[in-house]
Amino acid sequence: MTKDVLPVSRAGAPGPELHRRHGKLARRLAGLLFVLAAAQACFFLATDPPGRRRGAHVPLHAQEALEKCVAQTLVAGPAPDFRARTVSDRFVQGTPAVLVRGAKIWTGAHNGTEVLEGDILLEDGLIKTVGSVTLADVERRVRSGALKVVDANGAWVTPGLVDNHSHLGVYSAPALNGAADGNSHKGPILPWLRSLDALNTHDDAYALSIAGGVTTAAVLPGSANAIGGQAFTIKLRKTLERSPTAMLVDPPFDINRTRAAGATHTPWRQMKHACGENPSRVYSNTRMDTFWAFREAYNKASEIKAQQDAYCTKALAGEWDGLGPYPEDLQWEALVDVIRGRVKVQAHCYEAVDLDDLIRLTNEFQFPIAAVHHAHEAYLVPDVLKRAYGHPPAAAIFAVNARYKRESYRGSEYAPRILADSGIDVVMKSDHPVLNSRYLMFEAQQAHYYGLPENLAIASVTSTPATVLGLDHRVGYIKEGWDADLILWDSHPLSLGATPTQVFIDGIPQLDSPVVLHKPEVFQHPPRVPNFDREANETLRYEGLPPLAPTTADTSVVVFVNVKSVTVRAAGDLQEVYTAEKGRLGSAVVVDGVLSCYGHAEECAIPAQGEGTLRVVDLRGGSIEPGLTTFGSDLGLSEIRGEASTRDGFVYDPLLDPVPSAAGGDDALVRAVDGLRFAGRDTLLAYRYGVTKAVAVPLGGAFLKGLGAFFSTSAAHKLDTVGVIQPITALHVQIAHIGTPSVSTQIAALRKKLLALPADTDEEIARAFEQVARGVIPVVVHTDNADVIATVITLKKEVEEKTGARLRVTIAGGAESHLLAEQLKAADVGVVILSTRPFPGLWESQRILPGPPLSNGSTISTLLNHNVNIGVGVTEAWMARNTRLDVAWAALESGGGISKAEALALATTNLERLLGVERYAEAAELVVTEGGDLLSLESKVVGVISPARRSVDLF
Ligand SMILES: *[C@@H]1O[C@H](CO)[C@@H](O)[C@H](O)[C@H]1NC(C)=O
Numbered sequence: 001m002t003k004d005v006l007p008v009s010r011a012g013a014p015g016p017e018l019h020r021r022h023g024k025l026a027r028r029l030a031g032l033l034f035v036l037a038a039a040q041a042c043f044f045l046a047t048d049p050p051g052r053r054r055g056a057h058v059p060l061h062a063q064e065a066l067e068k069c070v071a072q073t074l075v076a077g078p079a080p081d082f083r084a085r086t087v088s089d090r091f092v093q094g095t096p097a098v099l100v101r102g103a104k105i106w107t108g109a110h111n112g113t114e115v116l117e118g119d120i121l122l123e124d125g126l127i128k129t130v131g132s133v134t135l136a137d138v139e140r141r142v143r144s145g146a147l148k149v150v151d152a153n154g155a156w157v158t159p160g161l162v163d164n165h166s167h168l169g170v171y172s173a174p175a176l177n178g179a180a181d182g183n184s185h186k187g188p189i190l191p192w193l194r195s196l197d198a199l200n201t202h203d204d205a206y207a208l209s210i211a212g213g214v215t216t217a218a219v220l221p222g223s224a225n226a227i228g229g230q231a232f233t234i235k236l237r238k239t240l241e242r243s244p245t246a247m248l249v250d251p252p253f254d255i256n257r258t259r260a261a262g263a264t265h266t267p268w269r270q271m272k273h274a275c276g277e278n279p280s281r282v283y284s285n286t287r288m289d290t291f292w293a294f295r296e297a298y299n300k301a302s303e304i305k306a307q308q309d310a311y312c313t314k315a316l317a318g319e320w321d322g323l324g325p326y327p328e329d330l331q332w333e334a335l336v337d338v339i340r341g342r343v344k345v346q347a348h349c350y351e352a353v354d355l356d357d358l359i360r361l362t363n364e365f366q367f368p369i370a371a372v373h374h375a376h377e378a379y380l381v382p383d384v385l386k387r388a389y390g391h392p393p394a395a396a397i398f399a400v401n402a403r404y405k406r407e408s409y410r411g412s413e414y415a416p417r418i419l420a421d422s423g424i425d426v427v428m429k430s431d432h433p434v435l436n437s438r439y440l441m442f443e444a445q446q447a448h449y450y451g452l453p454e455n456l457a458i459a460s461v462t463s464t465p466a467t468v469l470g471l472d473h474r475v476g477y478i479k480e481g482w483d484a485d486l487i488l489w490d491s492h493p494l495s496l497g498a499t500p501t502q503v504f505i506d507g508i509p510q511l512d513s514p515v516v517l518h519k520p521e522v523f524q525h526p527p528r529v530p531n532f533d534r535e536a537n538e539t540l541r542y543e544g545l546p547p548l549a550p551t552t553a554d555t556s557v558v559v560f561v562n563v564k565s566v567t568v569r570a571a572g573d574l575q576e577v578y579t580a581e582k583g584r585l586g587s588a589v590v591v592d593g594v595l596s597c598y599g600h601a602e603e604c605a606i607p608a609q610g611e612g613t614l615r616v617v618d619l620r621g622g623s624i625e626p627g628l629t630t631f632g633s634d635l636g637l638s639e640i641r642g643e644a645s646t647r648d649g650f651v652y653d654p655l656l657d658p659v660p661s662a663a664g665g666d667d668a669l670v671r672a673v674d675g676l677r678f679a680g681r682d683t684l685l686a687y688r689y690g691v692t693k694a695v696a697v698p699l700g701g702a703f704l705k706g707l708g709a710f711f712s713t714s715a716a717h718k719l720d721t722v723g724v725i726q727p728i729t730a731l732h733v734q735i736a737h738i739g740t741p742s743v744s745t746q747i748a749a750l751r752k753k754l755l756a757l758p759a760d761t762d763e764e765i766a767r768a769f770e771q772v773a774r775g776v777i778p779v780v781v782h783t784d785n786a787d788v789i790a791t792v793i794t795l796k797k798e799v800e801e802k803t804g805a806r807l808r809v810t811i812a813g814g815a816e817s818h819l820l821a822e823q824l825k826a827a828d829v830g831v832v833i834l835s836t837r838p839f840p841g842l843w844e845s846q847r848i849l850p851g852p853p854l855s856n857g858s859t860i861s862t863l864l865n866h867n868v869n870i871g872v873g874v875t876e877a878w879m880a881r882n883t884r885l886d887v888a889w890a891a892l893e894s895g896g897g898i899s900k901a902e903a904l905a906l907a908t909t910n911l912e913r914l915l916g917v918e919r920y921a922e923a924a925e926l927v928v929t930e931g932g933d934l935l936s937l938e939s940k941v942v943g944v945i946s947p948a949r950r951s952v953d954l955f
Pocket residue numbers: 111453455456
């Protein structure tokens with residue numbers, strides 16, 4: 001043994017060349033250890049084994065030390081013979097083989113462009129064959145009776161989804177204090193913590209996420225710390241052992257300090273880092289403090305690594321004199337491993353400044369970063385990412401979730417395509433439960449809608465995250481020898497509402513009796529998405545803040561040609577008044593903001609006009625539909641949720657704090673209209689996607705929220721022609737499970753107000769409740785809980801019996817309302833569903849009806865079937881723009897039970913009625929789409945017709 005084989009890990013991150021060398025080195029060192037172990041019996045060796053110098057003193061701990069020196073040379077990644085496996089280490093004995101026949105298979109190969117039509121054989125937890133399989137062949141091969149045949153009938157099949165940024169199991173559903181284990185607050189630098197140690201096996205979300213196709217997830221610690229700890233990758237299925245450990249996929253050796261004899265490779269480890277606002281907020285730090293904490297920690301780890309390398313150089317040369325024990329520190333070993341290039345570092349960093357800091361750190365301490373997460377400004381600084389040590393990190397991002405705090409303010413829906421164009425790998429992630437990972441594919445669908453190519457969009461939730469996690473040797477692809485994790489879809493995975501009909505993990509079907517929807521044929525193809533090149537360019541030009549204010553057409557006449565359908569408000573309802581016949585699209589003429597004519601081109605001809613007084617817009621099969629209304633979020637009262645100076649703020653809760661007498665004391669009643677803020681980015685984005693009106697409600701979790709206001713999302717300010725349409729709509733109260741005051745106390749307060757004697761006082765609150773009690777304005781009770789809803793129904797009866805008047809009551813939230821569909825109908829209580837795709841986030845909203853494939857019908861379809869008045873809203877302002885997709889999804893989930901007009905009514909006429917909006921018709925806009933109707937992923941909103949403004953906005 002000579003010294004030239006001992007350059008132990010001097011480089012930070014071994015490149016492929018170094019990996020090969022280390023692999024060889026490890027094998028040779030393993031041989032050395034064997035010899036040394038054999039000789040260990042005698043303290044002074046008679047002959048000189050390799051690795052020690054003639055006559056040198058070999059200490060007792062030599063073998064242990066040499067083992068550690070070997071361990072530090074192992075290369076991260078699968079063992080070289082991994083491909084030779086014939087049975088998965090996760091195979092469950094007794095699982096029958098499965099033959100999926102006649103599928104359209106997205107394999108992940110060829111940059112995500114390969115699609116095969118054929119069969120897939122799953123056996124021993126692995127994908128054994130992809131392509132053409134004859135049944136006779138398989139039956140011969142597979143143990144008799146242990147084959148299950150699934151006819152795909154041409155359905156799309158993809159690999160199981162890989163969510164590479166999840167807090168499944170560490171932020172569990174329902175959220176309870178006893179299981180809030182995602183963030184330690186013990187200091188900014190905690191590389192020694194492991195998310196595995198907190199993994200709750202009872203999270204309700206596992207089964208839901210599986211139903212959306214997620215099979216593998218990286219579970220990260222939260223982002224309260226600069227270094228939050230080690231992340232672990234799990235498969236989501238239940239295990240026989242029922243333990244967190246049994247869920248792990250390719251766990252690192254260090255979890256139990258075992259490693260096969262002669263191993264040359266070690267599984268990738270994962271580590272969470274975070275920059276920016278979160279660690280700053282928790283530790284009252286600045287960004288400067290956070291990066292000093294990083295540098296101090298990496299300096300410490302570098303010193304330990306240098307000591308280890310020097311130690312092993314001597315030990316392996318047999319120079320034991322003066323060598324004490326192997327230098328190591330359990331707290332720092334994981335960070336040392338980062339510098340050895342064996343950890344996939346997942347860094348939550350948003351802004352240009354954070355990303356620049358982080359990339360400087362990687363070069364100073366020479367370690368690669370696997371991915372930057374959230375990274376809302378990554379698309380603005382791709383060159384910074386390309387300067388990273390080793391290789392550019394991937395960007396793991398949301399599709400349209402942004403602006404929730406300052407560092408996400410410049411987040412863009414065009415980021416995925418811009419990053420991909422810049423050569424950065426894109427991963428769409430959930431940050432579950434921030435987004436429900438059940439709808440991870442929806443993130444890919446939206447990224448595709450805004451311009452990420454089809455192949456990369458599917459890859460962004462399958463093969464790319466698998467690569468980023470260092471797991472692409474076994475998950476993320478449909479290839480022979482990969483894990484038997486796959487999804488059968490009811491439609492093309494990038495089509496809106498695509499839903500798994502079956503999900504296999506390790507070859508085990510996960511859905512017991514899936515409810516399968518039959519989607520129209522057009523959903524079997526990827527949507528032909530609109531072109532957003534201009535918008536993406538503008539986004540870059542304005543560094544993420546392109547102007548969003550609408551521009552008004554400069555002609556009094558606007559003619560829309562190639563119109564497929566026209567739907568308008570008629571007598572408080574919606575009616576499709578024009579539908580093109582096959583192959584013959586129509587036209588529509590708007591004069592001074594009023595739709596004056598629509599129909600076949602010859603019936604609604606382009607008026608003869610002078611030059612420059614008429615504008616013609618080709619809708620290429622687009623539609624004209626009523627503008628939608630949004631409700632439920634802080635839209636209109638807040639711009640950046642995390643920044644008090646950008647919000648109206650929160651109301652006092654008279655059940656908790658004395659309300660200052662200057663504000664009216666406990667009888668103060670707050671009006672949302674007084675706090676409205678116009679022209680916010682979420683508000684204008686909502687407008688650009690067809691949401692022309694909004695109802696705002698005073699913010700805060702208080703029992704008495706206040707009075708709602710109805711306003712236009714396009715207005716520049718309150719005094720705009722169409723700024724405020726109805727300053728007071730309904731009275732809003734909230735009944736929440738918050739400890740003190742109790743739910744029963746809140747109900748007692750509501751009862752007292754409703755039964756108070758008719759107002760003989762000037763107090764506004766008394767007058768408002770009197771109006772509620774007389775049924776003049778509705779009371780909207782915010783709650784998700786079925787027991788509270790039942791109590792509200794009872795209270796309504798009680799008040800009506802006492803007053804003789806009819807109360808107008810609406811439930812907002814309503815996650816559990818399907819349990820009371822009949823009673824709601826009988827009591828004439830309507831519901832505004834705020835989470836159209838429900839999640840059991842809290843105990844009080846746990847009893848959801850999850851919808852297909854887990855249940856027949858959804859909350860919305862159940863309530864509609866019982867003729868309950870229902871509308872839909874959202875919970876966060878950035879979601880408002882997606883209202884059109886939410887109602888489209890609800891219609892798809894109903895399996896054809898909801899027509900287009902009914903779907904649109906959920907976010908227009910129904911919603912408005914339930915919220916006490918009386919004056920909409922005169923101000924109601926029409927939304928114009930190109931390439932398809934408002935409910936489609938193939939359409940783009942290109943304009944809004946405004947009778948009140950007497951004009952047309954064109955985007
Ligand atoms: C992968 O596909 C994308 C988009 O279709 C393309 O831009 C890129 O060049 C492709 N990469 C390779 C290596 O072929």
